[in-house]
Amino acid sequence: MIIIPIMISDMGKSDEVVTTETCIIGAGPHGLAAALYLKQADPFADLTVIDRSNEWLANWTQQFKRAEIATLRSPIVHHPAPNPYALTDFVTRKNFSRSDLPYDPPTTQAFSAFCAEIITEADLAPPLIAAPKSVRSDHNSIKLETSSGIIYAQNLIIAMNPHQRIIPQWTWNIIGHQAGLIEHAFDVDLPNMPDLYGQRVVIIGGGLTGAHLARNATQRGASVTIVARRPLQIRDFDTEPGWLGPKYLNDYHADSDATRRIQTAHDARNGSSIPGWMLNSLTEPINGLSIEILDSTEVLSAQPTPPKGCVLNLSTEEEIYCDQVWLATGTQSSLHSMRWLQPILQDIPTIDGLPLVDQSLRLGPHPIFVMGRSATFALGPAAGNLWGARQAAHRITTAITGLELGSDGSAHSSKPRNINS
Ligand SMILES: Cc1cc2nc3c(=O)[nH]c(=O)nc-3n(C[C@H](O)[C@H](O)[C@H](O)COP(=O)(O)OP(=O)(O)OC[C@H]3O[C@@H](n4cnc5c(N)ncnc54)[C@H](O)[C@@H]3O)c2cc1C
CATH class of the missing domain: 3.50.50.60 (FAD/NAD(P)-binding domain)
Incomplete structure (x- = not known):
């Protein structure tokens, strides 16, 4: 250099x-x-x-x-x-x-x-x-x-x-009202947050980041509700292992329709999911507190409730009050x-x-x-x-x-090849 x-x-x-x-x-x-x-x-x-x-x-x-x-x-x-x-x-x-x-x-x-x-x-x-x-x-x-x-x-x-972070439209009504009322999951900094004890936290999204936040906020004494659009998807990995090898990739590569190929990839990820061990730990009480899971539920609108907190109106016609909303809605x-x-x-x-x-x-x-x-x-x-x-x-x-590493990462099995062929 x-x-x-x-x-x-x-x-x-x-x-x-x-x-x-x-x-x-x-x-x-x-x-x-x-x-x-x-x-x-x-x-x-x-x-x-x-x-x-x-x-x-x-x-x-x-x-x-x-x-x-x-x-x-x-x-x-x-x-x-x-x-x-x-x-x-x-x-x-x-x-x-x-x-x-x-x-x-x-x-x-x-x-x-x-x-x-x-x-x-x-x-x-x-x-x-x-x-x-x-x-x-x-x-x-x-x-x-x-x-x-x-x-x-x-x-x-x-x-x-x-x-780009996915920010649902209903949040616009409560963004900018009170410091800390609504955060994206990536900005929630558990070790450096004010005390969560007794706080009512709603986490939007049924994926693993939200689940970790739910579990760890509950550990700190917060009363946590997860709101997820679909029933929680239980998968060991976020993509089926067949996508890491020829099982699914052969057909994927054989598809000459680019739009369909991208759609197939989107469908294969199929939104967020959590592994079974995480579901178990979400459903077990933590320090005497249980995490509430409202699945197949969407937030339709939100209203701030000054001086603190907000009310979320749900697709189930329920209303929930909370002190903080964390968006684990993906990117x-x-x-x-x-x-x-x-x-x-x-x-x-x-x-x-x-x-x-x-x-x-x-x-x-x-x-x-x-x-x-x-x-x-x-x-x-x-x-x-x-x-x-x-x-x-x-x-x-x-x-x-122009060198191809071996599958064990070794440089010894290198063989030059024309990369554009
Ligand atoms: C919480 C979490 C857990 C995950 N766990 C796993 C897992 O266990 N296994 C797995 O396979 N995948 C996991 N993933 C998915 C994926 O592996 C990670 O998102 C990983 O960080 C992606 O690596 P990356 O290098 O592409 O992106 P990043 O780690 O985001 O790195 C990108 C880098 O680019 C820099 N950058 C961005 N914009 C600019 C700019 N304008 N100028 C200069 N620098 C810039 C950033 O500072 C950053 O350092 C996880 C994702 C998340 C969010």
Whole structure:
């Protein structure tokens, strides 16, 4: 990486010009997988990683801390490192306790310690703090203008998890009325909240984030109601395991109708779900308090009740009063939420904000690759999960280096191949 400090007079501060082989935007699990695969294929790979934070996995770690999530949902073989068994070996070697849950998901603590170790072992520098502002591509290289300077790169990997939060319309009536009356689940920071004891909290949504919040808020003495549109969906994983292999993916890839393919992927995710062990723990009293679950129920409208709280009118004609509403209503992935990418996206067909990428996850003729849910067209409904991180990192690494890592992550079985064939 070459860094040339230059002065941009109207900004009055030193800005940088960076020239690099590969720029990765986003230092979450997906960006980390890309960096690790590229380093595995070529230990001298020249990478520049940018993020809002100068720490790896800052967003991931914050989400788990805020909702006090003690274990992952996915099994222990899913993580950012190229060798699927690396986390299992790490947990054994370092004597970390197992979660003892079905399918052996790792504990959050073991996953974090593991990621810290693989980042150190791969000698990955902390991300540079920068946000993209505009991009230009001549089909062979890109120029990325960021909030901290300009990056010239031969390849750009977008691993930013671009999404919009789903905010139901009925909330508009109560947003901005009282501090803390309504929060998105990602903003609920349990360890740093005022005392929840005796608070009536309504959580909207029947997914796992909401369920963790419900359980942990009850633990803190809150009286919690979950309101979910459908009966709670009980699934071990958020996507059926058949979507991680040929069982479903063969037919998916064989479907030449792009719109139907994206629809199939949406249907396969089929909204939010929770594993059976979580349902059990929601239905058992916690410190003498029970969580109320109102499923097949929608909130139709809400009215603030000054000086505090609000009333929610439900589709069951019931009314419930609460002090706080937390929206665990999920997110929608969309590349279009990134305005800086618009000049590139003009040439790329998208359906529901998802680009129709090729097998190497490349955006048309540009040396720009996508990871996460943006790779759904090629990878299927599990693209946004940790499984998808490794699949995407594998394909993008092959496209960039011409080398294909072995299924155990080894670089020895590499074979050059034409990525566009
Ligand atoms: C609570 C929770 C638990 C989950 N548990 C699991 C699980 O157990 N197993 C599983 O497989 N999946 C799980 N997922 C799904 C998925 O793996 C996570 O959402 C994961 O964080 C996605 O990784 P990512 O790298 O795509 O996104 P992120 O972790 O969100 O990382 C994206 C990075 O991009 C950066 N960024 C974004 N915009 C900009 C910008 N404009 N400029 C600079 N940087 C930017 C962010 O700061 C962030 O660091 C979970 C999701 C959630 C919300």
